[in-house]
Amino acid sequence: MGSSEIAGAVVRRWLALALEVITAHEEELGRLDAAAGDGDHGATMVRGLRAANVAVEKTSDGAGRLLIEAGAAFSDAGGASGALIGALLSSVGRALGEGPYDAATVTKALQAGLSMVMRLGKAQPGDKTLIDALKPFVDALAAQPADQSLMAAWRAALPAAQAGAAATREMVARRGRSAKLGERSLGHPDPGATSLVYLLQAMEAALTEECA
Amino acid sequence: MGSSEIAGAVVRRWLALALEVITAHEEELGRLDAAAGDGDHGATMVRGLRAANVAVEKTSDGAGRLLIEAGAAFSDAGGASGALIGALLSSVGRALGEGPYDAATVTKALQAGLSMVMRLGKAQPGDKTLIDALKPFVDALAAQPADQSLMAAWRAALPAAQAGAAATREMVARRGRSAKLGERSLGHPDPGATSLVYLLQAMEAALTEECA
């Protein structure tokens, strides 16, 4: 199997695992969103991942193309996270292109995705959004030694995402639905940041499986 | 005090005591009505008795006239019991006229009231309505020895009303709102029969107080 085929398989496997873990946590994500938002975050993420999985089923394209397709399908879940995660996937996919799928290329692609999400959503770190998990992760990934494998780098960067998501518990929402409830969002982690960690963890599992 | 004044005072006292006891049991009557009806019986009876009390406040008429006024005011509570108890009071009042207010006259007046209520509501004994308390009471009153005082006769007839009301527990409603729920009315005494017993008991107390 060539690197491009491996990369495609990883994306497919990732989407399958992500759907699994998000479905398992759908209620939890809904509850987190209900604390100061509208309770639909779990449902929206499940819907988006289902659509993304269907979208990549019928094609044998490379990882970049698959992510573009997955992003378009994910968007259709609607809501803030449909738009943002959908745009994230598509923009990472576009930046990834034909590869190579090494740590450096993937990091650059994720940086492109991060800035797209920040441009679209206009959220800054500390606003209590998925940015607070995504940005620390991307920064940590970029800080890994250049010669590491993608899998090793990914694994090493994960704790930064988790710490970032955990830190949202103490933040007051300034973007998205919860923003209107200000103080009421305190004490609960941001649902979008929480689900983003699940997505990143699923990717670690997919990389481990497919690259073993 | 003449017998007419005593009789007027009894009616007034009765209405006051009746309002007290029905108010104390408003929730219970509502619950009984809710079992297979619409839950408003307690509220309607309270409303009717309040209006009746107000109506007799400003007049110094005799018992017959007072009951007519009380009945008209009670009717305005609406619902089935507003119409029926209102008509009962007015028709007893008309039959009572200027008295004398002895056991025989009162019994005849109650018989007139009973037949008015049966004509209006078209309910028969056994249909699980207030008739099942009222008719046994009126029959028992009529069966008392002719030389008894009204108070003694009333007291002696009360158990028949109580037994009649209790027996409604095992009946299936065939009149009024509960009728549509047939079997569902089984196991709960009829609210109208239950409240009628309270009314009759209040009259015993009023007679006792005023004639002592």
Added chain:
Amino acid sequence: MTKLYNDPTDFREELIEGFVAAYGRFVRRVPGASGVMALGAPWPGKVALVIGGGSGHYPAFCGYVGPGLAAAAVMGNVFAAPSAEQIYRVTKAVASDAGVLYCYGNYSGDVLNFDMAELRCQEEGIDVRTVRVTDDVASAPRGQEDERRGIAGDFFVFKIAGAAAARGDSLDEVERLARKANARTRSFGVAFGGCTLPGQSAPLFTVEPGRMELGLGVHGEPGVQSSHMRSAREIADLLLDALLAEAPSDAGATVAVLLNGLGATQYEEMFVLYKDVHRRLLAEGLSPYKPIVNEMVTSLDMAGCSLTLCWLDAELTPLLDAPCASPAYINC
């Protein structure tokens, strides 16, 4: 649960005041009575349709007062029929030389009070007729149609009677058409939760999770039967099985349809249910005519809904389509 009130004892009075304040462009208070009448009523030469019943069913009854619909509505306390005295006063305010039609759901308290008022009006020489709505198939078996109670079918009967009256039909004719509309109107409903009277803290009945009640009333009465919860598709079939078995012998293919919410049931859910109702109607060869999916006769904040079919014909359809303007229902 009723949350907004001042003194529960004043609930009806404040509700009437608020209703008239809001919809003074359609109605005014009947002076000295618990009821509202259409602006401009009495309408000379036209039969006056007088509707009414307990409160707690909005838009029934006061929401349906206006040209092309009722001349007046008598408003009782929550779930209590208005008294004969109030009905009498409201009737006097809107009666014309063409006579009066009383139209209301068939409940013991309403029958008692409207009948007493009718008698009194007739003694005074006002020609009053009565048509009781008896659409609820759950409330009495076939053969005892007259014993049935009136629920959401009220709406179709009022609309048709009101249109006939507005057209200038005679009292005989308005009565005949209302009776015909009622005879061709059938409803059946399901409930998922009870409602709470103003000032009380517990609902009139509760439904266990995973269960539902069949054959609900619009006064917070529980259903006539309890059942396990079903999917929308199964509920559509269950409702239609009950109704289609009752199609009038001369029924055509056109049915007016009302999917009525009782108060707390979401509009979105009702559309999901309506999808299955519609499909089944088409599959039965029936043609749904201007369906309504809305809250037309409620039961405070009860959760549940009912389905009403009114089998139309060349006489009823134009009356249903006739223009009208009331606080809760406008047709043009």
Added chain:
Amino acid sequence: MTKLYNDPTDFREELIEGFVAAYGRFVRRVPGASGVMALGAPWPGKVALVIGGGSGHYPAFCGYVGPGLAAAAVMGNVFAAPSAEQIYRVTKAVASDAGVLYCYGNYSGDVLNFDMAELRCQEEGIDVRTVRVTDDVASAPRGQEDERRGIAGDFFVFKIAGAAAARGDSLDEVERLARKANARTRSFGVAFGGCTLPGQSAPLFTVEPGRMELGLGVHGEPGVQSSHMRSAREIADLLLDALLAEAPSDAGATVAVLLNGLGATQYEEMFVLYKDVHRRLLAEGLSPYKPIVNEMVTSLDMAGCSLTLCWLDAELTPLLDAPCASPAYINC
């Protein structure tokens, strides 16, 4: 609690199907998209008003599609903004040469998706403008009016924009009038209980007995503040205190009034509350113009209500009064 459904995953699809089946006399499905358009649209030479948002707010949004109101509504899943792709497809179906106005409640998800669709349409040469409704005074302080979310005020802004579009006003003018209507519209609400999403068994939030939430959202969000329960009279004052403090500097005495129910609150209660609202408005020297007491923008089966004032003037009043015909709102 949502009781009527088949598969919660299909909820939106079945809801759209049922809605179109019921109200096919007003709307049809946009082919290949999650939205509905008015029969007869696109209307050549007229600005197309496109509204939308998550589902769960009926009659918003699809109930307001028809002549004199919106050309189309894009329908998201329950409480989730529709995707940019769906908004784009719906826009394409109704866009005319006169341009398109997007009008929706100001929520992050809606802004993201409508903005992306607007960009894409503009790249294709369709002139699209956007006016976000920001009526909820509870959701951001004065000075940050643009940050506020849109709740029941949607109705007045849609109605005024739709009437301007139907009259044939230019896109510039329709946009200006919608913006003006929004600037003069303020809402504030109270909640007594949360709502439950389809397929879930617990409400999004609960309110302790004896308490209420101030500053509710229409997505089942709890209020911005909790308070002890109050009488209708006190609630009327509390709502009006918040709104009157926001009267536009050039406000006249005429205000359109909407007392909006969120789903489970009884109409009767709302009339009781309206009585106190009306009295207070008169006492303030304001003249309530054609008040509406109804469910116009709901939040599934949430218990609560909001009060909206729209300060009218000679330009806005005729637009509010202009005829329209949609499944949920008819004016004639």
